[in-house]
Amino acid sequence: MQNNIDSPDGQNNNDYESWLDRPKYTNVKTLEDRTETRIPQGTWVKCENCLSQLSIEQLEKNSYVCLKCDEHLTISTDKWISLLSDKNSFKELFSQIKTSDPLEFKTAGNSYKDKISLLQKKLQVDEAVKVGRATLNDIPILLSVMEFSFIGGSMGSVVGERIFLAMKMAADKKIPFISVARSGGARMHEGILSLMQMAKTSAGTSMLSKAGSPFISIITQPTMGGVTASFASLGDIIIAEPRTQIGFAGPRVIQEAVKQKLPKNFQSAESLLENGFLDMIVSRNNLKQTLSQIINILKN
Ligand SMILES: [Zn+2]
Known part of the structure; x- marks a missing residue:
């Protein structure tokens, strides 16, 4: 079974296994991870569901819920x-x-x-x-x-x-x-x-x-x-x-x-x-x- 979790330390190893199962979630990242790795911090975040670009300012006002598709961001x-x-x-x-x-x-x-x-x-x-x-x-x-x-x-x-x-x-x-x-x-x-x-x-x-x-x-x-x-x-x-x-x-x-x-x-x-x-x-x-x-x- 393949582990497809992105590890925060960049290693795709087995350390994300729970006791009984490997979670299937892909690319689970916090909002901070997204701003670090994809776009300059403090400006825009891409919604992982609808892929809309959302401003951090708008997101903060909306409790980090996508304004386009209601995705509750990590x-x-x-x-x-x-x-x-x-x-x-x-x-x-x-x-x-x-x-x-x-x-x-x-x-x-x-x-x-x-x-x-x-x-x-x-x-x-x-x-x-x-x-x-x-x-x-x-x-x-x-x-x-x-x-x-x-x-x-x-x-x-x-x-x-x-x-x-x-x-x-x-x-x-x-x-x-x-x-x-x-x-x-x-x-x-x-x-x-x-x-x-x-x-x-x-x-x-x-x-x-x-x-x-x-x-x-x-x-x-x-x-x-x-x-x-x-x-x-x-x-x-x-x-x-x-x-x-x-x-x-x-x-x-x-x-x-x-x-x-x-x-x-x-x-x-x-x-x-x-x-x-x-x-x-x-x-x-x-x-x-x-x-x-x-x-x-x-x-x-
Ligand atoms: Zn969205």
Whole structure:
């Protein structure tokens, strides 16, 4: 099976595999990657769906949604944080928890440790999730946002631990926990320790529930594997962006296993909403307002 993911470090190797499947997505890049590699930063971005040239200024005003075709463009963790939290309200937490290399994992002669350092330098993010306290329309929240460009947003020990601790803090303070998921699944470089994060984050959701802290899970393109199979699917309210692909194993693997052609909208947010796995599909432009309305309803 061919891996056709563009790796941020320019190597087309196997490091984008989730635990059980290789994501099929091609050329998944953040908005920053696009501006770096294709056109001068700060001017234009090409929509990967309709190929229209869009000015960064217009996109910023439209929450990075294509004005021509409604494609919800891939954006960085920091842009998500600024979209959902009130200005300057976000205070990062648990950034002291750093990635280790418990298995001394190597692929094609490259060590996991070196890969992490290289990505940290290139992307200026230290892991595949950022968590912190913030306010959303003046409501105090704990916010967790995943970063897909960091090893496919995969969940290893640091991702799981940061999310769990943020959930615990939200439960202790009895405030809402909001998560933005975007992930290829569990991180194979950490073996069984990464699978353990599924249980840990799921336990975190139960803590939130016992404390009466609402958990709103926002699922964005793409969310697969161990993240779908743990906390992302356990929100009190589960919201997806339009046309998000959400699943466990990828469609190619499933099609090969069942030997049947899959329906056209297989694993799409729209089909999952129809079948009761999601509560809402919300356009990014309306997301912050929708979140504050939901929290206000749940508070009363
Ligand atoms: Zn477009």
